[in-house]
Amino acid sequence: MNEAMILEAEAVGPLQTNAYVVGCARTKKAAVIDPGDEASLLLGLAETHGLVLEQILITHGHVDHVAAVGAVKAATGARVLINDKERMIYETCAVQGRMFGIRVSAPPRPDGGLEDGDVVQVGELRARVIATPGHSPGGVSFHFAEQRVVFVGDTLFQGSIGRTDLPGGSLEQLLMNIHARLMVLPDDTRVLCGHGPATTIGVEKRSNPFVTGMM
Secondary structure, eight states: OOTTEEEEEEEETTTTEEEEEEEETTTOEEEEEOOOSOHHHHHHHHHHTTOEEEEEEOSOOOHHHHTTHHHHHHHHOOEEEEOGGGHHHHHTHHHHHHHTTOOOOOOOOOSEEOOTTOEEEETTEEEEEEEOOSSSTTOEEEEETTTTEEEEETSEETTEEOOOOSTTOOHHHHHHHIIIIITTSOTTOEEEESSSOOEEHHHHHHHOHHHHTTO
């Protein structure tokens, strides 16, 4: 990993969702990506590195990725950013929580949107927003090109892909976006997923059965 980036990952909550704290080593400015639960743990990770959390970046609005947004925002004042097509899902996360037996408070109103091609600045780090819907209608990925890392939410997993049977999901759209938007990244790009272990674009090109059939 590039020395300019501080990166901490934790699997949080009952669904073991990967939440990420991403910080700029030079400025100490930071973002948390998909705070799905255990806000105190994520805040502690930031504090360990002396990071100031300024942004909450959301790949998509499913409850296991956003349940701790309110607590993180209350503690830090960080701006909440999400694609507009995900807002309805995000705003109903308390209802989603009841379906999974998870108690979740209504989330705070987003502070801004995320559109394909936007650039998100985290201190001196820059991430390009890549629209990758299919698992959900407005899912996005965050590509830090200089650090060769992409955060993909539930779009792509090691050896698998995200489910598409939830409201707003589309298998055709998901496969198209994986092929056209993610597989075009350099092979050594590290893929940080919403669940499970990290992988790389090159590994998935060679071994993911959902990807190899498209190549």
